Amino acid sequence: MSVAELKERHAAATATVNDLRERLKQKRQLLLDTDVASYALSHGRTPISFSSTDLVCCRTLRGHTGKVYSLDWTPERNRIVSASQDGRLIVWNALTSQKTHAIKLHCAWVMTCAFAPSGQSVACGGLDSACSIFNLNSQVDRDGNIPISRILTGHKGYVSSCQYVPDQETRLITSSGDQTCVLWDITTGQRISVFGGDFPSGHTADVLSLSINSANSNMFVSGSCDATARLWDIRIASRAVRTYHGHEGDVNTVKFFPDGQRFGTGSDDTTCRLFDMRTGHQLQVYSRPHENNDNDVPTVTSIAFSISGRLLFAGYSNGDCYVWDTLVAEVAFNLGTLQNSHEGRISCLGLSSDGSALCTGSWDKNLRIWAFGGHRMVI
Amino acid sequence: MSMTSSSGSTAGRVEAGEAARSDKQQQTTPPPPPPLPLPQARTGGFLGRHRLSAAITRLDQEILSLQEEINELETMDPSSAACQEVLLSMEGKPEPLLPVGPEDVSWDRWFQRVRSSRGHKWWTHKGSDFS
Numbered sequence: 001m002s003v004a005e006l007k008e009r010h011a012a013a014t015a016t017v018n019d020l021r022e023r024l025k026q027k028r029q030l031l032l033d034t035d036v037a038s039y040a041l042s043h044g045r046t047p048i049s050f051s052s053t054d055l056v057c058c059r060t061l062r063g064h065t066g067k068v069y070s071l072d073w074t075p076e077r078n079r080i081v082s083a084s085q086d087g088r089l090i091v092w093n094a095l096t097s098q099k100t101h102a103i104k105l106h107c108a109w110v111m112t113c114a115f116a117p118s119g120q121s122v123a124c125g126g127l128d129s130a131c132s133i134f135n136l137n138s139q140v141d142r143d144g145n146i147p148i149s150r151i152l153t154g155h156k157g158y159v160s161s162c163q164y165v166p167d168q169e170t171r172l173i174t175s176s177g178d179q180t181c182v183l184w185d186i187t188t189g190q191r192i193s194v195f196g197g198d199f200p201s202g203h204t205a206d207v208l209s210l211s212i213n214s215a216n217s218n219m220f221v222s223g224s225c226d227a228t229a230r231l232w233d234i235r236i237a238s239r240a241v242r243t244y245h246g247h248e249g250d251v252n253t254v255k256f257f258p259d260g261q262r263f264g265t266g267s268d269d270t271t272c273r274l275f276d277m278r279t280g281h282q283l284q285v286y287s288r289p290h291e292n293n294d295n296d297v298p299t300v301t302s303i304a305f306s307i308s309g310r311l312l313f314a315g316y317s318n319g320d321c322y323v324w325d326t327l328v329a330e331v332a333f334n335l336g337t338l339q340n341s342h343e344g345r346i347s348c349l350g351l352s353s354d355g356s357a358l359c360t361g362s363w364d365k366n367l368r369i370w371a372f373g374g375h376r377m378v379i
Numbered sequence: 380m381s382m383t384s385s386s387g388s389t390a391g392r393v394e395a396g397e398a399a400r401s402d403k404q405q406q407t408t409p410p411p412p413p414p415l416p417l418p419q420a421r422t423g424g425f426l427g428r429h430r431l432s433a434a435i436t437r438l439d440q441e442i443l444s445l446q447e448e449i450n451e452l453e454t455m456d457p458s459s460a461a462c463q464e465v466l467l468s469m470e471g472k473p474e475p476l477l478p479v480g481p482e483d484v485s486w487d488r489w490f491q492r493v494r495s496s497r498g499h500k501w502w503t504h505k506g507s508d509f510s
Binding site: 001003006007009010013014016017020021023024027028031032033034035036039040043045048050054055058059095200201239257258259261262274276278279280281282283306307308309310311326327354355356357358369371372373374375376377378 | 428431434435444473474475476481483
């Protein structure tokens with residue numbers, strides 16, 4: 001076939017794709033008969049309200065000398081690993097505020113870190129396009145540093161996010177600027193599966209975040225600069241299970257909802273959204289209340305759900321940390337307004353495994369722990 | 380080989396990426412002068428056909444995938460079904476960070492005296508004022 005004929009076919013196929021996308025969008029719109037807030041309010045749910053002394057900063061973890069980019073809790077409640085622009089990982093006992101480990105990284109440009117299920121190892125990755133694993137029980141080397149126990153190489157772009165498969169010490173998933181996610185076998189250092197890339201239905205731009213479904217660890221969701229989130233089954237790398245449209249900018253952060261059937265997203269378009277995993281429906285948009293200055297509306301950098309799902313914590317680029325009432329889509333509180341809150345962008349946040357504490361990490365170099373310090377009406 | 384995000388506003392990532400980019404630029408040599416023009420069939424034609432074919436294959440796959448999804452929507456539940464599930468999923472679930480509901484004493488560990496190697500430390504007592 002000549003180039004001219006191919007060009008014609010290409011143009012025709014493009015037109016068909018655009019037409020189908022529009023039809024799909026319209027059909028989906030017809031199925032959106034309500035959103036979570038309208039449904040909840042019509043079923044008698046009332047908004048949560050917090051007094052200004054309910055959510056309290058009960059620890060400030062100081063020690064990093066650069067912006068904090070990422071944090072992760074251990075499954076056994078009280079330890080946190082954080083990654084910073086200062087080129088270090090620090091492991092903290094969040095209860096005592098003590099640093100138990102400080103790991104100097106070979107590549108200072110770290111973007112993400114994660115705790116292994118056992119709490120004995122940590123993983124990190126960044127601009128070196130690799131994921132490094134450190135065993136916290138290793139003997140330190142001559143310079144007092146913990147040696148790398150494994151390095152996972154193969155990505156052709158930066159590693160934006162990494163997460164261990166729940167209850168699996170030897171399996172980890174990474175997301176990358178090379179538009180793919182990868183499932184790794186840490187023991188061998190080999191890629192088990194590549195999600196996206198050459199295969200159709202992969203992301204078409206950098207992948208920025210991922211979240212593994214704790215209710216079904218075969219499934220994970222990824223968020224990308226292509227403004228979509230995609231659902232993957234780790235047993236079927238050849239194509240995404242579903243693509244979720246709605247956001248109008250980079251999807252910086254994704255997190256599964258506690259019931260394992262929905263997930264939340266946060267984006268440069270300044271909104272958070274709740275998607276239904278199975279149907280693809282966009283169930284709710286969480287938009288910041290109207291700002292005075294329409295320019296420079298803060299973007300969403302990170303999200304986490306409280307253990308019941310009732311609260312959605314969202315960190316923003318201006319230091320705000322909204323506590324959204326997930327059900328009625330209203331802001332119940334803004335931790336950023338408290339006196340002792342962060343003085344810069346919130347880059348990362350996460351809940352302890354029992355949900356009793358929230359940790360936030362910031363460009364102000366600190367991490368803060370927040371817990372409920374008010375009076376509880378026990379039912 | 381892209382190290383840069385396609386959006387400019389993911390600042391942490393861009394910041395690190397920019398440092399890497401400027402390193403790269405310093406190492407780039409100036410481009411060579413353009414080659415003498417040759418008949419298209421001997422140079423651009425082959426590559427053009429190959430790339431176009433690959434792009435058409437991808438588009439065809441996307442067409443199939445979109446058609447599948449449109450068909451799926453014919454028998455799909457509306458969003459209200461999922462909204463109901465969201466509501467029900469929260470019923471009776473304990474929630475440490477809310478002012479109501481059942482309580483677990485271990486949630487209060489953040490406000491209790493903890494012995495550390497530096498001696499006793501007492502964190503802000505639950506319920507007191509914070510300035």
